[in-house]
Amino acid sequence: MSLRTIADHILDIAQNSVNAGAKLVEIHIEEDPQKGVFKFVVKDDGRGMTEEELKRLFDPFYTTRDHKIRRIGLGLPMLKYACESTGGKVDVHSKKGEGTLVEAVFNTSHIDCQPVGDIAGSIFALLFSSKDVDWVIKRVYNGKTYIVDSKTLKENLSEADWENPKIMNLIREFVEELEKSVKEEKL
Numbered sequence: 275m276s277l278r279t280i281a282d283h284i285l286d287i288a289q290n291s292v293n294a295g296a297k298l299v300e301i302h303i304e305e306d307p308q309k310g311v312f313k314f315v316v317k318d319d320g321r322g323m324t325e326e327e328l329k330r331l332f333d334p335f336y337t338t339r340d341h342k343i344r345r346i347g348l349g350l351p352m353l354k355y356a357c358e359s360t361g362g363k364v365d366v367h368s369k370k371g372e373g374t375l376v377e378a379v380f381n382t383s384h385i386d387c388q389p390v391g392d393i394a395g396s397i398f399a400l401l402f403s404s405k406d407v408d409w410v411i412k413r414v415y416n417g418k419t420y421i422v423d424s425k426t427l428k429e430n431l432s433e434a435d436w437e438n439p440k441i442m443n444l445i446r447e448f449v450e451e452l453e454k455s456v457k458e459e460k461l
């Protein structure tokens with residue numbers, strides 16, 4: 275993944291939670307277009323980090339993952355760079371055995387801010403990214419909110435439905451509709 279948009283960062287940070295063995299990941303994505311602030315929080319119940327691990331977290335190339343697999347430990351340093359380039363910041367709270375919370379803030383009116391990107395696309399991708407993880411994703415735009423909860427969706431669909439491309443497409447359209455509805459201007 276190239277991490278060219280904020281939506282890409284959300285996917286990437288959520289992937290860390292999946293890699294940490296999380297069963298429940300709660301994501302809050304809040305945007306205030308008037309103030310020009312975009313904030314997201316990813317909270318998981320994965321394995322968490324020790325103080326030592328936390329200290330090294332933003333070192334480029336620091337990873338506890340097998341170096342033969344995929345990427346190389348740049349997810350968090352790149353997020354930090356992207357946020358701080360706009361005058362924003364990243365905070366990480368973590369406790370070994372309990373979980374991790376990552377909070378990122380961007381000033382979207384800053385000239386160096388990356389584009390927000392396809393938030394509905396990222397939410398859809400997360401829902402289907404890992405069978406064993408429950409996602410609760412809250413999206414707030416200009417004070418308007420929607421929540422997507424994979425557990426509730428799964429309870430209403432059979433396992434076969436969940437893997438049916440037609441159903442997947444319906445869910446994609448559903449998320450896109452929700453995204454559109456919070457962005458609609460009141461007449």
Ligand SMILES: Nc1ncnc2c1ncn2[C@@H]1O[C@H](COP(=O)(O)OP(=O)(O)OP(=O)(O)O)[C@@H](O)[C@H]1O
Nearest residue numbers: 290291294322337338339345346347348349350374
């Ligand atoms: N949610 C999390 N729970 C536990 N450990 C985490 C979490 N997020 C990050 N880490 C730790 O921080 C390290 C660095 O994370 P980072 O996203 O920068 O790189 P990576 O995930 O290892 O590789 P990449 O993101 O480039 O694929 C991880 O290898 C992991 O040890």
Ligand SMILES: [Mg+2]
Nearest residue numbers: 286290349350
């Ligand atoms: Mg990562």
